[in-house]
Amino acid sequence: MEFGTKDRYQTIRDAGEYDWQRLGELGVLGAAIPEEHGGLGLGALDTALVFEAAGYGCKNTGLIFAAGAHLFATALPIAEFGSDSQKKKLPRMCDGTLIGANAMTEPDAGSDISALKTTATPKDRGYVLNGVKSFVSNGPTADIIVTYAVTDPAKGHLGTTGFVVDADTPGVMKSEPFSKLGMNGCAAGTVEFRDCAIPEEAVLGNGSVVFQHGMLWERACLFAIYLGVQDRLLERCLKHVKQRKQFGRRIKEFQSVSNRIVDMKLRLESARLLLYKACWAIDTNEDAVLPAALSKLAVSQTAVQNALDAIELFGGRGYQTDEGIEEHLRDAVGGLIFSGTSDVQRQLAALELGL
Structure with a gap:
């Protein structure tokens, strides 16, 4: 198009x-x-x-x-x-012909790239991968997997390497999709490498550098999804409070209701500005670590709180699955966890502030 x-x-x-x-x-x-x-x-x-x-x-x-x-x-x-x-x-x-997945997280490592257990052992002008990756978004359906493994244990997080692996390579084992609280449109699962032989040409680069670059863009840009979702949710809430009557009045006339709507809008626009600032920092080659961490934290928390407010505004209807309001909450909770938990973002921000 x-x-x-x-x-x-x-x-x-x-x-x-x-x-x-x-x-x-x-x-x-x-x-x-x-x-x-x-x-x-x-x-x-x-x-x-x-x-x-x-x-x-x-x-x-x-x-x-x-x-x-x-x-x-x-x-x-x-x-x-x-x-x-x-x-x-x-x-x-x-164009969508191939689906990509990022296999970084491990059951015991989480966001700690220095604690990876997956190994890449040199062999026959290539490497042999062994290890298990968990919570791999697109993992069950992936055609291409970017993964990370330890190549030099003595160097800690600097001793990891990123690889590009075709998902049909012998030794790549993809699980069935996990059952999750929300985000059901994204299949996520486990990817295991069992004596998976890959050529030297599969090397992407230093694992820490490659991963942090992708995470910086993900924390800044991917969470813009929630801005659009919250715009749509707020529009629906405004329509509802203007139409719904209780005690002979439109519920928009109750100050507790109008204040809740204003707070939802305030959170959304504040988070939007933080996210735009983080993206601006990337585009202008400024240090974007702090703004990206703050924006990811703000947007994810806004999505959860605004979804809770929407459920309260809709009352019993908001609790029913048929209305689709509660789905906003289920989809939002994941934002507190993926791409680094809220506590990880706070730690990143603290380090950037010299704490």
């Missing part, structure tokens, strides 16, 4: 029906990938606006999250650090 900057975001907001291929057609899957590799070539802020628009337009929040994991944690690292042969995969990742 061809469209200019002026109408790109409205086109995505109004797309109507979404599936993986449709996201490829709209440019969402390759928003930040250079045009020569099949993407839109957008910076961080414009990419965030794309995901914000998709979050607003698509009610399947998990699907848009899956697109974000595919782009920021898989395609973008390949575009930034990959070899020419690895970059040949990008056009098919941008």
Whole structure:
């Protein structure tokens, strides 16, 4: 699909029906990938606006999250650090032909890249991977996996290496999708490497550098999904309080209700500005670690609190699954955990502040 900057975001907001291929057609899957590799070539802020628009337009929040994991944690690292042969995969990742997954988290390591147990042992001008990765978004359906393994235990987190692995490589074992609280449009599972032989050409780069680059973009841009979702939720809440009557009055006339709506709007716009600032820092080559951590923290907490407020505004109807209000809460809770928990973001911010 061809469209200019002026109408790109409205086109995505109004797309109507979404599936993986449709996201490829709209440019969402390759928003930040250079045009020569099949993407839109957008910076961080414009990419965030794309995901914000998709979050607003698509009610399947998990699907848009899956697109974000595919782009920021898989395609973008390949575009930034990959070899020419690895970059040949990008056009098919941008158009939705191939699905990417990032296999970093391990059952006992969590966000601690220095505690990885997956190993990559040199052998026959290549490596043999062994280890288990958990909570892999897109893992069960992935065609391409960016993963991280220990290559030099003596160097701690600097002794890890990133690899690009084809999911059909012998020794790659993908689990069935996990059952989760929310984000059901994103299949997540376990990926295990059992004596998985990969060529030297699979090396992507220093694991710590590659991973942190992807996480910086993910924390800043992916969470724009929740901005779009919250815009849609707030619109629905406004419509509801203007129509719903109790005790002979529209409930918007009760100050407790109007104050709740204002607080929802305040949180949303404050989080939006923090996220835009984080993206601006990336685009201008400023140090983006602190703004990205603060924006991820603010947006994820806003999504949870605004979803709770929406449930209270809708009352019993908000608690019923048929109304779709409670789904906002289930989808929001994951934001407190993935891409680094809220406590991890606070720790990152504290370190940046010299604490």
